[in-house]
Amino acid sequence: MTSVSLPVDPFDLVIFGGTGDLAVRKLLPVLFKRFVDGQIRPASRIIGVARVVLDEDGYRRLVRDALGEMAAAFAQQCEAFLALMAYHPLDVRKDDGWDRFTSFVNERPNNIRVFYLSTSPGLFIDICQRLGECRLNHGTARVVLEKPLGRDLTGASEINDAVGRVFAESQIYRIDHYLGKETVQNLLVLRFGNALFEPLWSTAHIDHVQITVAETLGLGRRADYYDRYGALRDMVQNHLLQLLCMVTMEPPSSLLPDAVRDEKLKVLRALSPIDASNAARLTVRGQYRAGISEGQSVPGYLDELKDGRSSTETFVALKIEVGNWRWAGVPFYLRTGKRLPEKVSEIVVAFKPVRHSVFARGSGMPLQNKLVLRLQPDEGVKLWLTIKDPGPGGLRLRHVPLDMSFVEAFGVQQPDAYERLILDVVRGNPTLFMRRDEVEAAWRWTDPILDAWESSNEAPRPYAAGSWGPSAAVALIERDGHTWNEGND
Ligand code: NAD
Secondary structure: OOOOOOOOOOEEEEEEOOOOHHHHHHHHHHHHHHHHOOOOOOOOEEEEEEOOOOOHHHHHHHHHHHHOHHHHHOHHHHHHHHOOEEEEEOOOOOOOOHHHHHHHHHOOOOOEEEEEEOOOHHHHHHHHHHHHHOOOOOOOOEEEEOOOOOOOHHHHHHHHHHHHHHOOHHHEEEOOHHHHOHHHHHHHHHHHHOOOOHHHOOOOOEEEEEEEEEOOOOOOOOHHHHHHHHHHHHHHHHHHHHHHHHHHOOOOOOOOHHHHHHHHHHHHHHEOOOOOOOHHHHEEEEEEEOEEEOOEEEOOHHHHHOOOOOOOOOEEEEEEEEOOOOOOOOEEEEEEEOOOOOOEEEEEEEEOOOOOOOOOOOOOOOOOOEEEEEEEOOOEEEEEEEEEOOOOOOOOEEEEEEEEEHHHHHOOOOOOHHHHHHHHHHHOOOOOOEOHHHHHHHHHHHHHHHHHHHHHOOOOEEEEOOOOOOHHHHHHHHOOOOOOOOOOO
16 A cells, blocks of 8 residues: 555646756656646646746647646546646846746745746856846745756855755755655654664664665766766765765754754765875765666767867775764775666665674574665665575575566656656655755765865776776775675675
8 A cells, every 4th residue: 555645735746857858757747647646736836947948738749748648548638737826937137027927926926936947056046136127036936956066066065055045945845756755654664663674773783784776877868967967976975975864863852853864964964075185085076988788888978078078087986984883884885887788876884793603613604794786777675684495404504585577566656756856846845855064074074075076187097898896996896805786785
């Protein structure tokens, strides 16, 4: 049985960048799913805003196309959903069109207002200033900021300052869609809803932790963006550090938004610094070359980019320490990259071995217990245990997982992270969104790594597309006597 979806209060969701890739591929389809599920009331409106000149019918056609097969499968609901749509062509940097847009939004003063900035971050400041000038920033108004929030601490602070002049911090929702993933929320429930794990959750019993977010895709369509950012800024500064926070934070006193975010912030502030003095030892950055990915020959990064000089990293592995009483001495290994052999995101918590084996030589060694939280694909939880090999023979040890795939256990596909997060904005619940101080603390820790790489003048290490990254990433963890969790373990 799955939890019941309660309808949310009527809202106006304005999507700036409503014709863009994120809106069309992700936001509009997930809104439709929530609509079909009865969570969006008919008094709500979804208002696309973009530079593209389209009339309302044209936008509805674009939305219908974006819904793909779902539009045909739920034809009646699709018509009702399209009736919620409106579209305002607007160049947000120009004056034209704002008066008409403001009057339109003001037609439903009682609707909750959500301004979703699904545009390049270079427009966030302009849009917020305009919303302020149009006095659309009051009452129930909320603003959602997509990643990336800056390229460094200075850039992030500039955006935060400018947005903060128009919206109060309680109105600002900085999205990190990893936090909306079912397994990530389940991590909170596993840790704090079971008596089993928390007593073991520290340096006394945990040997090390691995966090992997691997993609098989290469550069794709967002080449310009990616080449300016690279894997550390695009993935580690936000998604991987947020996952690390969820694994390591102290139990919050409640699930109130600031109670959770205060604990995450403490983790970010406790990360041991990586800078020019230790970056060569604790970090590995790589860039893919041509290779075989998912059975196909694929070109290298520089060929895809058509720029033979870029030193942007498409892979990064890090060894991190959380410098506090609970985690002292526990290494955290993080890695992420493009053109890796599998699309997989997982957290592996490896427990220390038993102190003394009572089993006879030849019966095998007890396993180091492992808790594997899989975010994708096939979201679920696996707990590796040592058991007796069944049968009348001698006592031999065997390693097996208690394996729970959420799809198999609950018989439903897990909701997309955005389904949950967009409705959390409407409900006014910022627990799963990043607060300003969190984002800035993450940049404060990341910036010195970027500086160290830049000052070293070393190119990223090459790795073949379809491999698990440069061999130095294997050495990073094997030096400590561990191996990366690979395959379906
Ligand atoms: P995109 O380039 O596909 O779309 C940009 C949208 O902004 C378009 O609708 C365009 O018309 C509009 N726009 C551009 N300039 C404008 C202007 N002056 N006035 C009004 N509208 C203007 O970008 P995207 O891939 O949809 O990404 C949007 C945001 O989401 C970015 O911040 C991106 O980093 C972030 N993001 C995207 C993805 C993704 O998968 N696409 C994933 C995570 C985060």
